Amino acid sequence: MTTAIIEAAPAGAVAATTFDPRVEGQRLIKDWYAGLVDAPRRGQHVANVFVMGNAVEILRSFDFQLVFPEINSLQSGVRKASAEYIRLSEDYGMSPDVCSYVKADVGLMLKENEHPAGRIPKAHLAIASNMCSTFIKWAEIWERWLKVPTFVLDLPGQRASNWHVRPGDAQHAADSRWVEAQFRDLIEKCEKITGKRFDMDRLAEVEDRVNRMVFHWNNVMALNRMCPAPYNAMLDGLTYIGIMNVYRGAPEGVEFMRKLEEQLKSQVARGEGRVAEERFRLLFSGTPCYVSMRRLVELFETWGGVFAYSDYLTFAAGGMDAGELVYDTSRPLESLAEVTALAAQRGLSNQFFAHERLEKQIRDYAVDGIVFHGIKSCRFVSSGMADTRDYLNKRLAVPSLYIESDLIDPRYWSDAQIKNRVDAFFEALNQRGGPAPRAAKTITSDAGRAS
Amino acid sequence: MLTRVAPEKEAELQELLERCHAAARDNTVPAKEALPEGFTGTIGHFPVYFPEEIAHAGGLLPLNILGGGNKLELKHADARMGSFVCSICRSTTELGLNGTLQGLTGFVTHPICDAAKHLAGIWSRNLPEQLAQILYLPQNVNSQGVTRYIAAEYQRLRADLERKVGHPITDEALRTSIRIYNENRRLLRELYRIRRDEPWKVSCTESYLMMRAGTRMPREEHNLLLDRTLDLIRHRALPSQDKPRVVFLGGFCEQPPLEMLETIDDACFVVDDDLLIGLRWMTSDVPESGDPIWALAESFVERSAASPVQHDERKTKEGYLMEMLRSSKADAAILTAAKFCEPGLDEQVAWSKHLDQAGIQYLVLEFEEKMTSFEQMAMQVETFAESLLFALA
Numbered sequence: 071m072t073t074a075i076i077e078a079a080p081a082g083a084v085a086a087t088t089f090d091p092r093v094e095g096q097r098l099i100k101d102w103y104a105g106l107v108d109a110p111r112r113g114q115h116v117a118n119v120f121v122m123g124n125a126v127e128i129l130r131s132f133d134f135q136l137v138f139p140e141i142n143s144l145q146s147g148v149r150k151a152s153a154e155y156i157r158l159s160e161d162y163g164m165s166p167d168v169c170s171y172v173k174a175d176v177g178l179m180l181k182e183n184e185h186p187a188g189r190i191p192k193a194h195l196a197i198a199s200n201m202c203s204t205f206i207k208w209a210e211i212w213e214r215w216l217k218v219p220t221f222v223l224d225l226p227g228q229r230a231s232n233w234h235v236r237p238g239d240a241q242h243a244a245d246s247r248w249v250e251a252q253f254r255d256l257i258e259k260c261e262k263i264t265g266k267r268f269d270m271d272r273l274a275e276v277e278d279r280v281n282r283m284v285f286h287w288n289n290v291m292a293l294n295r296m297c298p299a300p301y302n303a304m305l306d307g308l309t310y311i312g313i314m315n316v317y318r319g320a321p322e323g324v325e326f327m328r329k330l331e332e333q334l335k336s337q338v339a340r341g342e343g344r345v346a347e348e349r350f351r352l353l354f355s356g357t358p359c360y361v362s363m364r365r366l367v368e369l370f371e372t373w374g375g376v377f378a379y380s381d382y383l384t385f386a387a388g389g390m391d392a393g394e395l396v397y398d399t400s401r402p403l404e405s406l407a408e409v410t411a412l413a414a415q416r417g418l419s420n421q422f423f424a425h426e427r428l429e430k431q432i433r434d435y436a437v438d439g440i441v442f443h444g445i446k447s448c449r450f451v452s453s454g455m456a457d458t459r460d461y462l463n464k465r466l467a468v469p470s471l472y473i474e475s476d477l478i479d480p481r482y483w484s485d486a487q488i489k490n491r492v493d494a495f496f497e498a499l500n501q502r503g504g505p506a507p508r509a510a511k512t513i514t515s516d517a518g519r520a521s
Numbered sequence: 522m523l524t525r526v527a528p529e530k531e532a533e534l535q536e537l538l539e540r541c542h543a544a545a546r547d548n549t550v551p552a553k554e555a556l557p558e559g560f561t562g563t564i565g566h567f568p569v570y571f572p573e574e575i576a577h578a579g580g581l582l583p584l585n586i587l588g589g590g591n592k593l594e595l596k597h598a599d600a601r602m603g604s605f606v607c608s609i610c611r612s613t614t615e616l617g618l619n620g621t622l623q624g625l626t627g628f629v630t631h632p633i634c635d636a637a638k639h640l641a642g643i644w645s646r647n648l649p650e651q652l653a654q655i656l657y658l659p660q661n662v663n664s665q666g667v668t669r670y671i672a673a674e675y676q677r678l679r680a681d682l683e684r685k686v687g688h689p690i691t692d693e694a695l696r697t698s699i700r701i702y703n704e705n706r707r708l709l710r711e712l713y714r715i716r717r718d719e720p721w722k723v724s725c726t727e728s729y730l731m732m733r734a735g736t737r738m739p740r741e742e743h744n745l746l747l748d749r750t751l752d753l754i755r756h757r758a759l760p761s762q763d764k765p766r767v768v769f770l771g772g773f774c775e776q777p778p779l780e781m782l783e784t785i786d787d788a789c790f791v792v793d794d795d796l797l798i799g800l801r802w803m804t805s806d807v808p809e810s811g812d813p814i815w816a817l818a819e820s821f822v823e824r825s826a827a828s829p830v831q832h833d834e835r836k837t838k839e840g841y842l843m844e845m846l847r848s849s850k851a852d853a854a855i856l857t858a859a860k861f862c863e864p865g866l867d868e869q870v871a872w873s874k875h876l877d878q879a880g881i882q883y884l885v886l887e888f889e890e891k892m893t894s895f896e897q898m899a900m901q902v903e904t905f906a907e908s909l910l911f912a913l914a
Contacts, residue, residue, distance in 0.1 A: 162870075163870045163873065163874070164866075164867075164870055165858075165866040165867075165869075165870075167605065167860065167861050167863075167866060168863050168866050168867060169863065172867070200632055200659075200660040200661075202635060203632065203633070203634045203635050203638075203830070203863070203864065204635070204863055206660055206832050207829075207863065207864055207867045207868075210832070210838070210867075210871070211867070211871070213837075214839075214871060221661075222660050222661040222663075222832045223661065224659040224660045224661035224664075224667075224670075226657040226659075226670075226674070227632070227638075227655065227657060228655075229641075229654045229655050229656075229657060229677075230641065230645065230652075230653060230654040230655070231641075231642070231645035231646075231649075231653065241677070244670070244673040244677075245670075247666065247669070247670070248659075248666055248667075248669070248670035248673075251664055251665050251666030251667075251669075251670075252661060252664045252666070254665070255663075255664045255665060419638075422635075422638045422639050422641060422642045422655070423641070423642045423645065424642065425642070425646055444603050444605075446603070446605045447605070449605075449606060449634065449635040449636045449639070449863060450635040452603050452605070452606075453602060453603065453606050453610065453635060453636040453639035454602075454639035454642045454643055455603065456600060456601050456602060456603060457601040457602065457614075457642070457643045457646060457647070458642070458646070460600070460601060461646045461647075474603070
């Protein structure tokens with residue numbers, strides 16, 4: 071998820087509408103940062119949140135200005151400033167072996183919150199879920215250094231393989247009850263911090279906007295099941311989920327997603343793909359390397375390879391596209407708990423049983439190969455990756471590639487080595503016969519449902 | 522070893538400690554026919570804490586899976602886990618893939634870190650016949666409803682184990698197990714009392730081996746072993762030595778090699794530690810009457826220890842470190858972390874900065890269960906101990 075700066079105009083497409091998602095995405099992210107910098111002057115309360123399991127709906131109903139420290143860190147990578155922040159934190163004592171996002175944030179604190187996008191305001195509240203265990207350790211740093219009150223949101227994840235929890239069943243009810251109890255505590259905390267009374271109607275309004283956003287987002291994802299794929303999930307898609315996170319539940323977010331879907335549909339209707347001649351449809355599993363993402367994508371697009379899907383677009387966008395998850399705005403709080411509990415299992419913690427959803431996504435997006443990107447400092451996505459690859463290799467005849475670098479630490483990007491591996495991967499795909507350029511085929515998903 | 526206790530008693534003690542050592546070295550799963558009486562299977566569980574009473578009551582022998590130590594050669598796991606993953610997760614994977622843990626009835630891991638959570642996926646892909654799962658112990662123990670949630674999670678586990686063993690796990694069986702485990706916890710508290718009050722009588726290494734033996738045998742058997750060993754230790758008349766008193770932190774998950782603990786013992790009295798803290802997670806007795814599942818759940822919230830992988834507003838990490846130093850009258854701390862252990866490495870920084878502010882001396886060490894060379898570490902520890910003695914003189 072990112073802004074701007076990452077990316078150039080689509081290689082093979084010319085938008086027929088005036089809406090340019092890249093330019094509009096950049097503008098929105100720029101506006102968000104401006105809003106952050108200005109929050110103290112406005113006297114607005116500020117909350118630090120992560121992209122997975124964050125109760126943003128409640129925070130928005132209290133008018134919190136949201137800070138996403140992960141996005142600050144990745145932005146420092148995109149803007150080629152992460153090395154300096156990481157160096158500062160390692161000089162302070164942080165290990166080279168821990169999450170580079172955390173280190174960039176520690177570096178940011180050591181620089182008095184001076185970020186390339188502006189001065190990041192101090193938070194009045196932080197929410198850390200257990201979806202990524204590092205979130206909690208990260209929030210404990212804020213507790214220590216900045217005395218930020220922290221609320222740990224415990225979301226029970228997928229317990230085992232073949233875990234089938236259905237809305238309303240006993241397991242879902244037990245998990246939802248627990249999540250709801252925590253939301254009630256969080257609301258109390260928010261009331262104390264802001265001095266405002268909780269407004270259930272406002273929560274319902276925010277949820278309604280999230281519903282609409284998720285509706286369009288699901289359609290956007292489904293549109294990439296088309297051949298040729300209208301966007302690259304690991305380039306354009308990063309901008310889209312940036313908006314999905316930062317503007318979740320905000321009117322601007324709904325409008326962006328609506329226009330994006332419209333624009334992509336028209337692109338699909340014209341048969342325009344992300345790359346001029348789509349030869350290989352790929353699935354990217356893992357997180358991006360934000361310091362070199364453009365380069366990485368270029369290595370694949372040169373061979374006519376496009377990332378039609380990435381699991382990053384699911385777990386890093388809150389996981390709500392991973393099922394029929396819609397808020398019931400007539401019972402906003404209960405529904406928030408129920409949907410959050412399900413999203414945590416279907417969209418986030420299923421990372422630990424990745425083989426199950428990857429098997430499905432390989433079919434859904436008709437991909438010719440999978441690219442696994444192991445991140446040295448991110449155990450959440452990387453620890454089980456090589457084993458998942460081995461499992462899928464044995465069961466499905468889908469070629470795969472495993473490469474390693476880092477989220478934002480440029481020391482771990484080895485251009486020649488990665489290029490060699492990517493080239494070898496495509497040569498192997500070509501030797502297998504390689505698919506011929508594809509003609510557009512019909513949408514097989516539910517994309518295009520009436521809103 | 523200098524001893525004024527009757528030689529035959531010291532010999533018996535050494536024999537018992539050797540038995541503990543042998544148990545600690547054992548990574549294997551007993552064959553069904555070799556299981557102790559009353560047990561029909563085994564549940565492997567990863568650190569830190571697991572409510573063993575539930576498995577024990579179901580006739581499943583709980584085995585704490587503590588990695589492969591420094592004698593295991595990795596032949597499969599290197600290809601299945603990134604090089605940046607900690608040793609205990611990699612060696613546990615190896616033990617699963619090389620067949621050593623093939624005989625487990627089930628394997629349970631916990632949301633202590635992301636690498637540990639991935640073990641459930643690895644298990645389900647490679648050992649599908651086992652009950653492989655994550656027991657979602659909560660990271661928020663401060664919200665209303667947490668005991669109810671944990672109780673529901675324990676009931677889920679109980680039902681899963683019942684299906685596996687083919688019979689109900691009764692409340693009465695659970696209460697019996699709780700009583701046995703309470704006795705075990707009392708004995709371990711006594712062991713740590715001796716460590717604090719008379720550290721010359723039992724070293725950190727010996728204490729660790731005594732505890733670790735319990736991860737490989739039924740608790741009722743471990744209770745007998747501890748009872749006798751503690752009695753012999755109490756009557757040991759070793760002279761005190763001129764060593765600084767330190768606390769050891771960082772052993773809550775990956776196990777430091779024995780040679781590392783021995784190296785520290787040579788130079789310091791380790792008067793408290795967080796080694797195998799999961800076995801001592803309950804700081805006082807779990808209620809032996811009433812609903813046993815509720816008693817276990819409520820104890821997790823109300824009478825539990827602390828670790829870098831458990832968030833609890835009531836127990837800051839610095840707070841429990843300082844309390845450990847205070848209650849054990851330690852002069853200094855040895856702050857260790859396993860290589861690639863994100864929570865441990867993060868905590869090491871926080872603790873060292875805090876001790877800087879508090880003016881308390883500390884030594885920072887990084888270890889791996891698979892490490893085999895200790896010369897450099899010995900030099901660091903000796904230098905640290907000498908500087909402490911000089912400062913305390």
